[in-house]
Amino acid sequence: MEWLIEFPDLGTSTLRNIRLTVDGAFREFTRAYGESIELLFEPVKWFLINSENFMTDMPWPLILGIVAFLVWIASRSWKITLSSVVVLIVIGLFGMWEDTMKTIAMTFVATVLAIIFGIPIGIGMSRSNRVQSVVNPILDIMQTMPSFVYLIPVIMLFGIGKVPGLIAVIIYAIPPIIRLTNLGIRLVDVDVLEAADAFGSSSWQRLKNVQMPLALPTIMAGINQTIMMALAMVVVASMVGVQGLGQQVLRAINNQYFTLGVLNGLAIVGVAIIFDRASQAYGKRLQRHTEVVHG
Amino acid sequence: MAEQHTGIGISIKNLYKIFGSNPEDYVDAVKGGMTKSELNEKHNHVLGLKDINIDMPGGGIQVVMGLSGSGKSTLIRHINRLIDPTAGEVIVGDEDVVKMNETELREFRRHKTAMVFQKFALLPHRTVLENSVYGLEIQGIPRKQQEEHARRWISRVGLDGFEDNYPNQLSGGMQQRVGLARALTNDAPILLMDEAFSALDPLIRMDMQSVLLDLQKEIRKTVVFITHDLDEALRLGDRIAILRDGEVVQQGTKQEIVLRPADEYISSFVREVNRGRVISVDMVMTPLSGEPQGMPVRKGTVLEVAAKKMTDSNVSMAHVIDREGKPVGALDIHDVISAMVTPVDHETAA
Numbered sequence: 001m002e003w004l005i006e007f008p009d010l011g012t013s014t015l016r017n018i019r020l021t022v023d024g025a026f027r028e029f030t031r032a033y034g035e036s037i038e039l040l041f042e043p044v045k046w047f048l049i050n051s052e053n054f055m056t057d058m059p060w061p062l063i064l065g066i067v068a069f070l071v072w073i074a075s076r077s078w079k080i081t082l083s084s085v086v087v088l089i090v091i092g093l094f095g096m097w098e099d100t101m102k103t104i105a106m107t108f109v110a111t112v113l114a115i116i117f118g119i120p121i122g123i124g125m126s127r128s129n130r131v132q133s134v135v136n137p138i139l140d141i142m143q144t145m146p147s148f149v150y151l152i153p154v155i156m157l158f159g160i161g162k163v164p165g166l167i168a169v170i171i172y173a174i175p176p177i178i179r180l181t182n183l184g185i186r187l188v189d190v191d192v193l194e195a196a197d198a199f200g201s202s203s204w205q206r207l208k209n210v211q212m213p214l215a216l217p218t219i220m221a222g223i224n225q226t227i228m229m230a231l232a233m234v235v236v237a238s239m240v241g242v243q244g245l246g247q248q249v250l251r252a253i254n255n256q257y258f259t260l261g262v263l264n265g266l267a268i269v270g271v272a273i274i275f276d277r278a279s280q281a282y283g284k285r286l287q288r289h290t291e292v293v294h295g
Numbered sequence: 296m297a298e299q300h301t302g303i304g305i306s307i308k309n310l311y312k313i314f315g316s317n318p319e320d321y322v323d324a325v326k327g328g329m330t331k332s333e334l335n336e337k338h339n340h341v342l343g344l345k346d347i348n349i350d351m352p353g354g355g356i357q358v359v360m361g362l363s364g365s366g367k368s369t370l371i372r373h374i375n376r377l378i379d380p381t382a383g384e385v386i387v388g389d390e391d392v393v394k395m396n397e398t399e400l401r402e403f404r405r406h407k408t409a410m411v412f413q414k415f416a417l418l419p420h421r422t423v424l425e426n427s428v429y430g431l432e433i434q435g436i437p438r439k440q441q442e443e444h445a446r447r448w449i450s451r452v453g454l455d456g457f458e459d460n461y462p463n464q465l466s467g468g469m470q471q472r473v474g475l476a477r478a479l480t481n482d483a484p485i486l487l488m489d490e491a492f493s494a495l496d497p498l499i500r501m502d503m504q505s506v507l508l509d510l511q512k513e514i515r516k517t518v519v520f521i522t523h524d525l526d527e528a529l530r531l532g533d534r535i536a537i538l539r540d541g542e543v544v545q546q547g548t549k550q551e552i553v554l555r556p557a558d559e560y561i562s563s564f565v566r567e568v569n570r571g572r573v574i575s576v577d578m579v580m581t582p583l584s585g586e587p588q589g590m591p592v593r594k595g596t597v598l599e600v601a602a603k604k605m606t607d608s609n610v611s612m613a614h615v616i617d618r619e620g621k622p623v624g625a626l627d628i629h630d631v632i633s634a635m636v637t638p639v640d641h642e643t644a645a
Contacts, residue, residue, distance in 0.1 A: 195416035198375055199430045199481065200405030209433070213420045289420050289461040 030156050037157055045163050048109045052243075055101035063101070064088055071274065075281030084278070087270040096245065096267045103234055103244035104271060110166060110230040114174040115223060122181025122219075123207065132182065139175040147172055147236050155240060165242030172236075173229040180222030184215030220283030227275045231268060245271075302353030302517035303388040303407065303484045305374060310347040310383030312369055312541075315340030318381045331540055343369045344541045347383070351534070353484075356511060356518040358532030360525060366541040367521045368413075371489050374519060375408045376400055387485065405434050409478035413490035415470045417462040423449060423473050424458040430481030441480075448476040452506060468499035475506070479514070488520045492527065504530055525564050529553070529573050537561055550578045554634070571599030571635040579634045580615045580624030587614035587622040594623060598635045601626065 009015070055063065064085055072081045091100050125132045147168055154164040188211050196210045212219075238246030245264045252261030313321055313334070321329070321340055331342040344366045351357040361367040372378040373385055376392050385392040387407060395403060409430060417426050427445035428438075449458060452472040462470050471491060478486055488507075492500045504527065511518065522528050528535050529549045536546035545557035553573050556562035576596050589612040592601050596615075605613055605628050615624040 189416075191412060191414050191416040192418060194377060195410070195412055195418075196429075198377060198404060198408070198410040198487075199433060200401045200403075201433050202401060205433050209429070210418060213418075289463060 026153065026156065034157050038163075041158070041163050041167075044109075044113065044166065048106070048162055048166055051105040051109050052102055055105045056098055060092065060097060067274070071278045074278040076285065077281055080277045080281060084274040087274060091267045091270055094263055094267075096248070096264060099243070099245045099248055099264070100267055100271060103231075103246065103268065106162075106166065106169070106234065106237070106242060106244055107227060107230045107271070107275070110169045110173055111223065111227050113166075114170055114177055114226045114230070117170075118174045118177035118222070118226070119181050119219065122178045122222075123185065125178065125182040126185035126211075135178065139178060142171050143175050147233065151236075151240060160241040162242055165237035165240045168240065169230050169233040169237050169242075172233050173226045176225035176229065177219070177222040180218050180225070181215065184218030184222075185211045187218065188214045217283055217287050220279065220286060224276060224279045224283065227279060228272060231272045231275070234268065302355070302515055304353040305349075305351040305357075305485065305517060305519065306384075306386040307347050307349045307351075307370075307373070308384040308386065310344055310370075310373060310385065311381045312343035312366070312373070312378065313340050313381045314343050322382045342541055344373075344380075347541075347543055349536050349543065349546060351517060351519060353517045354515045355533040356520055356531050358520045358522060358528040358535045359538060360522055360528040360532075360535055361538035362523055364540075365538040367523075367538050368489055369541075370538065371487050371519055371521050374485070374487055375404050375410065405430070405481075407483050408485045408487055409481040409483040410487040410489065411471070411474045411478045411491040413493055415462070415467075415474045415494075417470060417473055417477070419462055422459050422461055423454060423465075423476075426462065426473055427476045427480045429477055430483075444482065445476065445480045448479040449473075451479070451510070452476045468495050468503065471495060471503060472506075475503075479510070484516055486516045486518045488518065490521050490523070493522065493524070500527070507531065525568065529568065537564075550574050554578060569599075571602070572597050574598050574634055576601050576615050576626055576631070577624075579630045580626050581630070583614065583622055583625050587616075588625065589613040591616045591620075591622070592626060594618070598631050602628065602631050602635065605631070 010018075058066075067088060068081050068085050071084045072078075075081065088100070091097065121135065125135050150171060151164065151168050154167050158164040158167075192210060192214070193206065196206050201209065234242065234244055234246035235249050236246075238244065238250045245268050248264040249261055249268075251257070252264065311322055311325060312318075313325065315321075315338070318340060321334060321338060325334060325342060325345060331345070334340050334342050347370060349357070349359075359367045359370055369378055373380050374387065374392065376385070376395070380393055383393070387403075390403070392400070392403065418429065421429070424442065424445055427449055428441040431441040431444060432438075446458065449455070452475050454469065454472050454476065457465065457469065462473060465473065471494075474491070492503045495503060507518075508531065520528075520531055522531075532549055534547065535549055535552055537544050537552070539560060545552060545561055550573065552561065553565050553568055553570055556565050574597065575594075576592055576598065577594055579598070589610040590605065590608055592604065592613045592615050594615050594617050596604075601613070605611070605626075611628045613626040613628075614622045615626055617623050
């Protein structure tokens with residue numbers, strides 16, 4: 001009865017052969033195309049390095065001013081603006097200014113890239129059920145696959161460094177913006193779309209004048225989620241060589257520095273709250289037209 | 296009278312619409328006499344419209360009336376092809392809308408038609424002004440010109456001062472005024488109104504009907520108006536077509552429909568109508584024989600008014616005159632009164 005207890009697997013040698021074949025093939029691929037793929041990501045690397053340099057080289061009062069200005073533009077709320085400045089000052093006082101700047105730069109770059117790639121993919125999904133049925137399972141994989149697993153091929157291709165970290169962050173953080181762009185467009189009122197058609201809109205005019213503006217609050221919620229998930233990934237990203245607050249947390253874990261861990265963890269939370277409140281307030285302002293004033 | 300018929304006429308010919316996965320397969324069967332229920336039960340397809348033939352003269356208001364499910368909203372969407380027909384022709388001016396390709400259809404919708412919707416269908420993120428310019432904006436007309444046109448129509452429908460409000464800040468009646476302004480700003484010769492006033496309170500509905508009738512004296516567009524309300528149909532329609540289960544049961548002027556309902560279905564509708572306010576003296580006058588007698592009554596006067604005039608001046612005979620004052624017929628008070636009273640057979644039928 002042993003065959004009932006032991007699951008009849010393919011056998012050790014077959015499994016080992018499968019592993020070796022796939023690994024070998026991927027290694028060949030890396031050798032053949034690794035350099036050209038790395039070249040392909042050169043602009044991304046440039047963008048990331050420059051954002052980081054900008055944040056770290058700029059005098060700190062100027063950064064505070066810029067952050068306060070951007071938060072004010074987005075939220076138009078003194079409360080949120082002032083709290084953001086206070087949070088950053090406290091972070092600075094505890095000696096985490098430079099790491100925080102690096103983390104903000106990383107999050108910013110990851111979010112911008114996620115928006116650039118995510119929104120068009122989301123639009124594509126909303127326009128075709130077939131595209132949706134292909135993209136959806138891929139998004140499921142991206143969100144549930146442990147990040148370390150997809151880090152393996154990325155590291156094989158790029159080695160340790162900023163770019164593989166950025167790729168890992170984007171893979172993890174891009175699904176919400178794709179999903180919510182798709183959802184937002186699909187939820188646009190069919191009556192309004194019919195009106196747009198009746199006046200002779202082309203499909204681009206439909207997208208630009210009706211679908212995107214009406215889906216924007218939903219898309220903003222997606223951007224907000226993307227930012228939060230990007231921040232959540234900084235610790236994992238630090239394992240492949242991304243500098244910033246995550247690296248300090250990693251150091252704290254390795255050496256059991258409780259205070260260092262808590263302080264850097266709280267700094268990540270602080271940055272997250274600034275991003276979250278500002279982007280949510282902006283999303284809410286976009287919906288001003290939905291206020292019902294009259295009956 | 297010449298300018299009354301400057302608009303583009305619409306002619307719907309042998310139009311069929313079947314909803315389902317393979318509608319083409321069943322057109323011939325339906326043409327051969329398959330009924331709606333047979334099509335539904337045996338083949339799981341829904342017969343939306345069956346052999347519709349309506350001629351809508353340019354510059355007039357054509358009302359299509361029917362209860363919900365009669366296919367009237369489906370029918371109006373065939374005129375600008377928001378819905379594709381299964382078979383048939385929709386001739387607008389001298390073009391067949393059904394044969395247009397995508398580009399031609401878009402141009403046709405931009406320049407020839409404008410539509411007003413039951414649920415208003417305004418763009419909620421745009422102000423009244425920005426909503427009104429929508430048709431011109433997608434035509435690529437300069438912004439200044441768009442706004443000039445839009446402001447004129449916004450003012451004409453009585454929304455002065457609300458240009459910068461969002462639709463949500465307005466009441467239902469005002470929102471539909473925006474819908475009307477948006478359609479009129481487009482300056483298309485055909486105005487399609489799909490139950491445009493059905494969502495409004497009765498008083499506001501009357502008000503909007505007056506706005507439309509007032510405007511129509513000036514703009515003389517070909518208006519297709521969908522409604523489920525007979526009073527509204529009689530008030531607005533130059534011509535009325537009545538739809539039931541996707542078929543036209545009767546069409547003609549409102550007087551023809553009130554005086555000579557084609558079947559029991561329609562007579563049950565018109566039973567409650569105040570005939571004195573719908574039927575005009577033209578329908579009951581007899582040809583002139585000899586000299587015109589009694590007092591003159593203008594052509595087009597409704598019976599109620601004519602009867603009041605005649606009894607006030609205590610005469611039993613009158614003659615009908617046209618616009619130039621030429622006598623065209625004779626009028627007997629007995630005919631006037633008997634036409635005003637609902638026929639007895641309808642009473643007993645109820």
